Amino acid sequence: MENGTKRVAFVTLGCKLNFSETSAISREFIGAGYLKVEPDEVADVYVINTCSVTEHADKKCRQTIRKLQKQNREAYIIVTGCYAQLKPEEILDIPGVDLVVGANEKGNLFKLAQAIEQKRNRGVAYSCESSKIEAIYPAYSQGERTRSFLKVQDGCDYCCSYCTIPLARGKSRNIPIADLVKEAEKIAASGIKEIVITGVNTGDFGRTTGESFWDLLKALESVEGIERYRISSIEPNLLKEEVIRWIASGTKFQNHFHIPLQSGCDAILAKMRRRYNTTMFAEKIDMIRSIMGDVFFGIDVIAGFPGESDDEFEQTFNFLKERIKPAFIHVFPFSARKNTPAAEMPNQVKESIKSLRVESLTSLAEQLHSDYCNRFKGTKQLVLFESEEKGGKMYGYTGNYIRVERPFDASLIGKIVEVEL
Secondary structure, eight states: OOOTTOEEEEEEOSOHHHHHHHHHHHHHHHHTTOEEEOTTSOOSEEEEEEOOSSHHHHHHHHHHHHHHHHHOTTSEEEEEEHHHHHOHHHHHTSTTEEEEEOGGGGGGHHHHHHHHHHHTOOSEEESOOGGGOOOOOOOBOOSOSSEEEEEOEEOOSOOOTTOOHHHHHOSOEEOOHHHHHHHHHHHHHTTOOEEEEEOSSGGGTTTTTSOOHHHHHHHHHTOTTOOEEEEOOOOGGGOOHHHHHHHHTTOSEEEEEEEEEEOSOHHHHHHHTOSOOHHHHHHHHHHHHHHHOSOEEEEEEEESOTTOOHHHHHHHHHIIIIIIOOSEEEEEEOOOOTTSGGGGOSSOOOHHHHHHHHHHHHHHHHHHHHHHHHTTTTOEEEEEEEEEEETTEEEEEETTOOEEEEEOOGGGTTOEEEEEO
Protein backbone atom coordinates (compact mmCIF):
# COMPACT_ATOMS: atom_id res chain seq x y z
CA MET A 1 0.00 0.00 0.00
CA GLU A 2 1.36 3.41 -0.92
CA ASN A 3 0.82 5.40 2.25
CA GLY A 4 2.82 8.57 1.76
CA THR A 5 0.19 10.90 0.38
CA LYS A 6 -3.00 9.06 1.22
CA ARG A 7 -5.70 10.93 3.10
CA VAL A 8 -7.98 9.40 5.72
CA ALA A 9 -11.04 10.82 7.48
CA PHE A 10 -12.92 9.50 10.50
CA VAL A 11 -16.56 9.85 11.53
CA THR A 12 -17.63 8.85 15.04
CA LEU A 13 -21.31 8.30 15.78
CA GLY A 14 -22.57 7.61 19.27
CA CYS A 15 -20.89 7.29 22.62
CA LYS A 16 -17.63 8.32 24.28
CA LEU A 17 -16.46 4.72 24.02
CA ASN A 18 -16.68 4.97 20.23
CA PHE A 19 -14.78 8.25 20.37
CA SER A 20 -11.88 6.63 22.23
CA GLU A 21 -11.80 3.69 19.78
CA THR A 22 -11.85 5.94 16.72
CA SER A 23 -8.95 7.94 18.10
CA ALA A 24 -6.91 4.74 18.64
CA ILE A 25 -7.66 3.56 15.09
CA SER A 26 -6.68 6.95 13.67
CA ARG A 27 -3.28 6.79 15.36
CA GLU A 28 -2.53 3.60 13.42
CA PHE A 29 -3.30 5.26 10.09
CA ILE A 30 -1.32 8.38 10.99
CA GLY A 31 1.61 6.26 12.16
CA ALA A 32 1.64 4.58 8.75
CA GLY A 33 1.96 7.90 6.96
CA TYR A 34 -1.65 8.85 6.25
CA LEU A 35 -2.74 12.48 6.41
CA LYS A 36 -5.80 12.86 8.62
CA VAL A 37 -8.41 15.23 7.18
CA GLU A 38 -11.89 16.33 8.18
CA PRO A 39 -14.89 14.18 7.19
CA ASP A 40 -16.22 16.87 4.83
CA GLU A 41 -12.97 16.81 2.83
CA VAL A 42 -12.02 14.49 -0.01
CA ALA A 43 -10.18 11.45 1.37
CA ASP A 44 -8.86 8.16 0.01
CA VAL A 45 -10.21 6.24 3.00
CA TYR A 46 -13.21 6.98 5.21
CA VAL A 47 -13.67 5.13 8.51
CA ILE A 48 -17.09 5.30 10.18
CA ASN A 49 -17.46 4.09 13.78
CA THR A 50 -21.18 3.54 14.23
CA CYS A 51 -23.84 3.50 16.91
CA SER A 52 -27.04 1.43 16.89
CA VAL A 53 -28.80 2.48 20.07
CA THR A 54 -31.83 3.67 18.05
CA GLU A 55 -33.22 3.38 14.52
CA HIS A 56 -32.27 7.04 14.10
CA ALA A 57 -28.64 6.10 14.78
CA ASP A 58 -28.76 3.43 12.05
CA LYS A 59 -30.31 5.92 9.64
CA LYS A 60 -27.64 8.50 10.41
CA CYS A 61 -24.95 5.96 9.58
CA ARG A 62 -26.55 5.14 6.22
CA GLN A 63 -26.83 8.83 5.41
CA THR A 64 -23.18 9.35 6.35
CA ILE A 65 -22.02 6.51 4.07
CA ARG A 66 -23.92 7.93 1.10
CA LYS A 67 -22.60 11.43 1.74
CA LEU A 68 -18.97 10.26 1.92
CA GLN A 69 -19.38 8.10 -1.18
CA LYS A 70 -20.50 11.17 -3.13
CA GLN A 71 -17.46 13.13 -1.94
CA ASN A 72 -15.10 10.59 -3.52
CA ARG A 73 -16.56 7.64 -5.41
CA GLU A 74 -13.12 6.01 -5.55
CA ALA A 75 -12.57 6.17 -1.80
CA TYR A 76 -12.53 3.09 0.40
CA ILE A 77 -15.33 3.21 2.95
CA ILE A 78 -14.84 1.16 6.11
CA VAL A 79 -17.62 0.73 8.67
CA THR A 80 -17.19 -0.58 12.21
CA GLY A 81 -18.99 -0.20 15.55
CA CYS A 82 -22.31 -1.48 16.88
CA TYR A 83 -24.36 -1.08 13.68
CA ALA A 84 -21.64 -2.95 11.78
CA GLN A 85 -21.74 -5.78 14.30
CA LEU A 86 -25.51 -6.10 14.31
CA LYS A 87 -26.38 -5.57 10.63
CA PRO A 88 -23.32 -6.14 8.41
CA GLU A 89 -25.33 -7.32 5.39
CA GLU A 90 -27.58 -4.26 5.56
CA ILE A 91 -24.49 -2.06 5.45
CA LEU A 92 -22.87 -4.03 2.61
CA ASP A 93 -26.02 -3.43 0.54
CA ILE A 94 -25.22 0.29 0.53
CA PRO A 95 -23.28 1.18 -2.65
CA GLY A 96 -19.68 2.16 -1.95
CA VAL A 97 -19.07 0.20 1.25
CA ASP A 98 -15.85 -1.81 1.00
CA LEU A 99 -15.25 -3.24 4.44
CA VAL A 100 -17.39 -3.97 7.51
CA VAL A 101 -15.42 -4.81 10.65
CA GLY A 102 -17.00 -6.49 13.68
CA ALA A 103 -16.11 -6.12 17.34
CA ASN A 104 -13.54 -8.92 17.49
CA GLU A 105 -11.48 -7.46 14.66
CA LYS A 106 -11.70 -3.77 15.53
CA GLY A 107 -8.13 -3.87 16.80
CA ASN A 108 -7.03 -5.22 13.40
CA LEU A 109 -9.00 -2.71 11.35
CA PHE A 110 -5.92 -1.02 9.88
CA LYS A 111 -4.40 -4.36 8.77
CA LEU A 112 -7.71 -5.46 7.24
CA ALA A 113 -7.95 -2.13 5.43
CA GLN A 114 -4.48 -2.68 3.97
CA ALA A 115 -5.41 -6.16 2.77
CA ILE A 116 -8.65 -4.97 1.18
CA GLU A 117 -6.97 -2.14 -0.69
CA GLN A 118 -4.08 -4.30 -1.88
CA LYS A 119 -6.42 -6.93 -3.30
CA ARG A 120 -8.86 -4.28 -4.57
CA ASN A 121 -11.68 -6.23 -2.94
CA ARG A 122 -15.03 -4.59 -2.36
CA GLY A 123 -17.82 -5.52 0.00
CA VAL A 124 -16.25 -7.70 2.68
CA ALA A 125 -17.37 -8.30 6.29
CA TYR A 126 -15.13 -9.59 9.07
CA SER A 127 -16.01 -11.03 12.48
CA CYS A 128 -19.65 -10.02 12.85
CA GLU A 129 -20.91 -13.08 14.77
CA SER A 130 -22.27 -11.79 18.09
CA SER A 131 -21.77 -15.09 19.91
CA LYS A 132 -18.03 -14.97 19.27
CA ILE A 133 -17.17 -11.51 20.64
CA GLU A 134 -14.22 -12.08 22.98
CA ALA A 135 -11.53 -9.56 22.09
CA ILE A 136 -11.17 -6.20 23.79
CA TYR A 137 -9.57 -3.30 21.98
CA PRO A 138 -7.55 -0.93 24.23
CA ALA A 139 -8.23 2.68 23.33
CA TYR A 140 -8.00 6.27 24.47
CA SER A 141 -8.84 9.49 22.70
CA GLN A 142 -6.33 12.14 21.77
CA GLY A 143 -6.80 15.44 20.03
CA GLU A 144 -8.54 17.50 22.67
CA ARG A 145 -5.86 19.28 24.65
CA THR A 146 -7.70 19.08 27.95
CA ARG A 147 -9.61 15.79 28.09
CA SER A 148 -9.14 12.17 27.04
CA PHE A 149 -11.62 9.29 27.09
CA LEU A 150 -9.95 6.14 28.42
CA LYS A 151 -11.66 2.84 27.62
CA VAL A 152 -11.42 0.48 30.60
CA GLN A 153 -14.18 -2.03 29.92
CA ASP A 154 -16.37 -3.38 27.11
CA GLY A 155 -19.54 -5.44 26.80
CA CYS A 156 -22.42 -6.01 29.21
CA ASP A 157 -24.01 -8.97 30.98
CA TYR A 158 -27.20 -7.18 32.04
CA CYS A 159 -29.45 -7.93 29.04
CA CYS A 160 -32.02 -5.17 29.60
CA SER A 161 -35.12 -5.88 27.52
CA TYR A 162 -34.68 -2.93 25.14
CA CYS A 163 -30.92 -3.04 24.57
CA THR A 164 -28.77 -4.55 21.80
CA ILE A 165 -25.43 -3.78 23.47
CA PRO A 166 -24.80 -7.40 24.57
CA LEU A 167 -25.36 -8.44 20.94
CA ALA A 168 -23.19 -5.66 19.56
CA ARG A 169 -20.34 -5.73 22.07
CA GLY A 170 -20.54 -9.11 23.80
CA LYS A 171 -20.13 -10.03 27.45
CA SER A 172 -18.55 -7.78 30.08
CA ARG A 173 -14.76 -7.87 29.97
CA ASN A 174 -11.98 -5.49 30.88
CA ILE A 175 -8.39 -4.43 30.34
CA PRO A 176 -5.94 -5.19 33.21
CA ILE A 177 -5.28 -2.30 35.59
CA ALA A 178 -1.53 -2.37 34.93
CA ASP A 179 -2.16 -1.81 31.21
CA LEU A 180 -4.63 1.00 31.91
CA VAL A 181 -2.12 2.78 34.14
CA LYS A 182 0.35 2.70 31.23
CA GLU A 183 -2.32 4.14 28.93
CA ALA A 184 -3.04 6.91 31.46
CA GLU A 185 0.68 7.68 31.66
CA LYS A 186 0.77 8.09 27.87
CA ILE A 187 -2.17 10.47 28.09
CA ALA A 188 -0.43 12.48 30.80
CA ALA A 189 2.78 12.62 28.76
CA SER A 190 0.83 14.26 25.91
CA GLY A 191 -0.12 17.16 28.20
CA ILE A 192 -3.76 16.22 28.76
CA LYS A 193 -4.98 17.07 32.27
CA GLU A 194 -8.31 15.24 32.50
CA ILE A 195 -9.34 11.63 31.87
CA VAL A 196 -12.91 10.42 31.48
CA ILE A 197 -13.16 6.73 32.39
CA THR A 198 -15.44 5.06 29.89
CA GLY A 199 -16.91 1.67 29.05
CA VAL A 200 -20.23 0.00 28.29
CA ASN A 201 -20.85 -0.92 31.94
CA THR A 202 -17.94 0.83 33.60
CA GLY A 203 -18.74 -0.12 37.19
CA ASP A 204 -18.73 -3.80 36.23
CA PHE A 205 -14.96 -3.56 35.74
CA GLY A 206 -12.97 -6.63 36.78
CA ARG A 207 -14.96 -9.49 35.26
CA THR A 208 -11.99 -10.91 33.34
CA THR A 209 -9.08 -10.01 35.63
CA GLY A 210 -10.51 -10.45 39.13
CA GLU A 211 -9.76 -6.82 39.94
CA SER A 212 -12.30 -4.30 41.20
CA PHE A 213 -13.53 -0.94 40.02
CA TRP A 214 -12.19 0.62 43.22
CA ASP A 215 -8.79 -0.99 42.55
CA LEU A 216 -8.82 0.72 39.16
CA LEU A 217 -9.73 4.14 40.56
CA LYS A 218 -6.98 3.98 43.19
CA ALA A 219 -4.37 2.96 40.61
CA LEU A 220 -5.32 5.78 38.24
CA GLU A 221 -5.28 8.28 41.11
CA SER A 222 -1.52 7.76 41.40
CA VAL A 223 -0.73 8.68 37.77
CA GLU A 224 1.30 11.90 37.78
CA GLY A 225 0.26 14.68 35.43
CA ILE A 226 -3.45 13.88 35.41
CA GLU A 227 -5.27 16.39 37.58
CA ARG A 228 -8.88 15.33 37.07
CA TYR A 229 -10.89 12.16 36.51
CA ARG A 230 -14.54 11.70 35.65
CA ILE A 231 -16.59 8.49 35.58
CA SER A 232 -18.57 8.71 32.35
CA SER A 233 -21.48 6.37 33.13
CA ILE A 234 -22.13 3.94 35.95
CA GLU A 235 -25.13 1.79 36.87
CA PRO A 236 -26.75 2.87 40.17
CA ASN A 237 -26.52 -0.61 41.68
CA LEU A 238 -22.73 -0.53 41.20
CA LEU A 239 -22.15 2.73 43.07
CA LYS A 240 -20.73 1.62 46.41
CA GLU A 241 -20.68 3.83 49.50
CA GLU A 242 -17.03 3.05 50.31
CA VAL A 243 -16.01 4.18 46.81
CA ILE A 244 -18.00 7.41 47.14
CA ARG A 245 -16.43 8.14 50.53
CA TRP A 246 -12.97 7.53 49.06
CA ILE A 247 -13.68 9.84 46.10
CA ALA A 248 -14.90 12.54 48.50
CA SER A 249 -11.78 12.24 50.69
CA GLY A 250 -9.74 14.54 48.44
CA THR A 251 -9.06 12.54 45.28
CA LYS A 252 -8.76 13.72 41.68
CA PHE A 253 -12.24 12.35 40.92
CA GLN A 254 -14.80 15.10 40.34
CA ASN A 255 -18.25 15.53 41.90
CA HIS A 256 -19.97 14.69 38.63
CA PHE A 257 -21.77 11.42 37.87
CA HIS A 258 -23.63 10.18 34.80
CA ILE A 259 -26.14 7.57 35.97
CA PRO A 260 -28.80 5.83 33.85
CA LEU A 261 -32.29 5.85 35.34
CA GLN A 262 -34.39 5.06 32.21
CA SER A 263 -37.71 5.30 34.06
CA GLY A 264 -39.07 6.72 37.29
CA CYS A 265 -41.84 4.11 37.41
CA ASP A 266 -41.21 0.76 39.13
CA ALA A 267 -43.55 -1.14 36.81
CA ILE A 268 -41.67 0.08 33.73
CA LEU A 269 -38.28 -0.57 35.35
CA ALA A 270 -39.35 -4.17 35.89
CA LYS A 271 -40.36 -4.52 32.23
CA MET A 272 -37.02 -3.01 31.24
CA ARG A 273 -35.24 -5.65 33.40
CA ARG A 274 -33.30 -2.97 35.24
CA ARG A 275 -31.52 -4.05 38.43
CA TYR A 276 -33.04 -1.49 40.81
CA ASN A 277 -36.29 0.27 41.64
CA THR A 278 -36.98 3.94 42.28
CA THR A 279 -36.48 3.60 46.04
CA MET A 280 -33.00 2.17 45.60
CA PHE A 281 -32.13 4.76 42.95
CA ALA A 282 -33.24 7.66 45.16
CA GLU A 283 -31.32 6.23 48.13
CA LYS A 284 -28.14 6.10 46.02
CA ILE A 285 -28.56 9.74 45.01
CA ASP A 286 -29.23 10.73 48.63
CA MET A 287 -26.15 8.81 49.80
CA ILE A 288 -23.88 10.55 47.31
CA ARG A 289 -25.28 13.99 48.13
CA SER A 290 -24.92 13.40 51.86
CA ILE A 291 -21.22 12.61 51.37
CA MET A 292 -20.23 14.89 48.46
CA GLY A 293 -22.69 17.79 48.58
CA ASP A 294 -24.27 19.44 45.54
CA VAL A 295 -23.16 16.93 42.89
CA PHE A 296 -23.80 17.30 39.15
CA PHE A 297 -25.97 14.32 38.20
CA GLY A 298 -26.62 13.57 34.55
CA ILE A 299 -29.51 11.12 34.22
CA ASP A 300 -30.57 8.97 31.22
CA VAL A 301 -34.31 8.49 30.62
CA ILE A 302 -36.28 6.61 27.94
CA ALA A 303 -39.67 8.05 27.00
CA GLY A 304 -42.44 5.90 25.55
CA PHE A 305 -41.35 2.41 26.57
CA PRO A 306 -43.93 -0.20 25.43
CA GLY A 307 -47.01 -0.10 27.61
CA GLU A 308 -46.02 3.14 29.36
CA SER A 309 -49.29 4.84 30.27
CA ASP A 310 -49.80 8.55 30.79
CA ASP A 311 -49.86 7.95 34.53
CA GLU A 312 -46.61 5.97 34.43
CA PHE A 313 -44.94 8.71 32.42
CA GLU A 314 -46.13 11.25 34.99
CA GLN A 315 -44.52 9.13 37.70
CA THR A 316 -41.19 9.43 35.86
CA PHE A 317 -41.63 13.16 35.30
CA ASN A 318 -42.47 13.84 38.95
CA PHE A 319 -39.74 11.51 40.24
CA LEU A 320 -37.19 13.59 38.34
CA LYS A 321 -38.71 16.98 39.09
CA GLU A 322 -39.51 16.55 42.77
CA ARG A 323 -37.36 13.70 44.11
CA ILE A 324 -34.09 13.46 42.15
CA LYS A 325 -33.72 16.99 40.72
CA PRO A 326 -30.67 16.16 38.58
CA ALA A 327 -28.49 18.78 36.94
CA PHE A 328 -29.21 17.35 33.51
CA ILE A 329 -31.43 14.77 31.81
CA HIS A 330 -30.43 12.91 28.64
CA VAL A 331 -33.79 12.09 27.02
CA PHE A 332 -34.26 9.31 24.46
CA PRO A 333 -37.49 8.21 22.78
CA PHE A 334 -37.92 4.43 22.92
CA SER A 335 -36.69 2.79 19.72
CA ALA A 336 -37.62 -0.85 19.05
CA ARG A 337 -34.47 -2.81 18.28
CA LYS A 338 -34.54 -6.12 16.46
CA ASN A 339 -33.90 -9.24 18.57
CA THR A 340 -34.81 -7.54 21.86
CA PRO A 341 -37.83 -8.53 24.02
CA ALA A 342 -39.12 -4.95 24.13
CA ALA A 343 -39.54 -4.88 20.36
CA GLU A 344 -42.15 -7.66 20.66
CA MET A 345 -44.00 -6.26 23.67
CA PRO A 346 -47.67 -5.30 23.24
CA ASN A 347 -49.01 -1.74 23.49
CA GLN A 348 -46.18 -0.01 21.65
CA VAL A 349 -46.48 3.74 22.27
CA LYS A 350 -47.33 5.95 19.28
CA GLU A 351 -44.53 8.09 17.89
CA SER A 352 -46.61 11.23 18.38
CA ILE A 353 -46.98 10.46 22.09
CA LYS A 354 -43.27 9.70 22.43
CA SER A 355 -42.49 13.06 20.87
CA LEU A 356 -44.71 14.90 23.34
CA ARG A 357 -43.10 13.09 26.26
CA VAL A 358 -39.59 13.83 24.97
CA GLU A 359 -40.54 17.48 24.62
CA SER A 360 -41.89 17.56 28.17
CA LEU A 361 -38.77 15.96 29.64
CA THR A 362 -36.49 18.18 27.57
CA SER A 363 -38.17 21.30 28.96
CA LEU A 364 -37.76 19.92 32.46
CA ALA A 365 -34.11 19.17 31.74
CA GLU A 366 -33.48 22.75 30.66
CA GLN A 367 -35.10 24.12 33.82
CA LEU A 368 -33.24 21.75 36.14
CA HIS A 369 -29.92 22.54 34.47
CA SER A 370 -30.54 26.27 34.82
CA ASP A 371 -31.52 25.84 38.47
CA TYR A 372 -28.36 23.86 39.20
CA CYS A 373 -26.01 26.34 37.52
CA ASN A 374 -27.68 29.33 39.16
CA ARG A 375 -26.92 27.90 42.60
CA PHE A 376 -23.23 28.46 41.91
CA LYS A 377 -23.41 32.09 40.74
CA GLY A 378 -20.99 34.22 42.71
CA THR A 379 -18.94 31.24 43.87
CA LYS A 380 -15.31 30.60 42.99
CA GLN A 381 -14.67 27.40 41.04
CA LEU A 382 -11.68 25.74 39.41
CA VAL A 383 -12.12 25.64 35.63
CA LEU A 384 -10.15 23.65 33.06
CA PHE A 385 -10.19 25.65 29.83
CA GLU A 386 -10.28 24.09 26.36
CA SER A 387 -8.54 25.17 23.16
CA GLU A 388 -11.62 25.86 21.03
CA GLU A 389 -12.34 29.50 20.18
CA LYS A 390 -15.74 30.75 19.04
CA GLY A 391 -16.45 34.41 18.49
CA GLY A 392 -13.49 35.48 20.61
CA LYS A 393 -14.62 33.27 23.49
CA MET A 394 -13.15 30.17 25.12
CA TYR A 395 -14.87 27.56 27.23
CA GLY A 396 -14.11 25.29 30.11
CA TYR A 397 -15.71 23.13 32.78
CA THR A 398 -15.74 23.28 36.54
CA GLY A 399 -15.15 20.11 38.53
CA ASN A 400 -18.92 19.68 38.80
CA TYR A 401 -19.32 20.12 35.03
CA ILE A 402 -20.68 23.65 34.77
CA ARG A 403 -19.70 25.12 31.40
CA VAL A 404 -17.93 28.46 31.73
CA GLU A 405 -17.35 31.09 29.05
CA ARG A 406 -14.73 33.86 29.06
CA PRO A 407 -12.79 36.01 26.55
CA PHE A 408 -10.25 33.89 24.67
CA ASP A 409 -6.80 33.80 26.24
CA ALA A 410 -4.40 31.27 24.68
CA SER A 411 -2.29 31.21 27.85
CA LEU A 412 -5.16 29.56 29.74
CA ILE A 413 -5.60 26.58 27.39
CA GLY A 414 -5.18 23.32 29.25
CA LYS A 415 -4.81 25.05 32.62
CA ILE A 416 -6.98 24.84 35.71
CA VAL A 417 -7.66 28.33 37.04
CA GLU A 418 -9.93 29.76 39.70
CA VAL A 419 -12.87 31.69 38.31
CA GLU A 420 -15.76 33.51 39.95
CA LEU A 421 -18.93 32.38 38.22
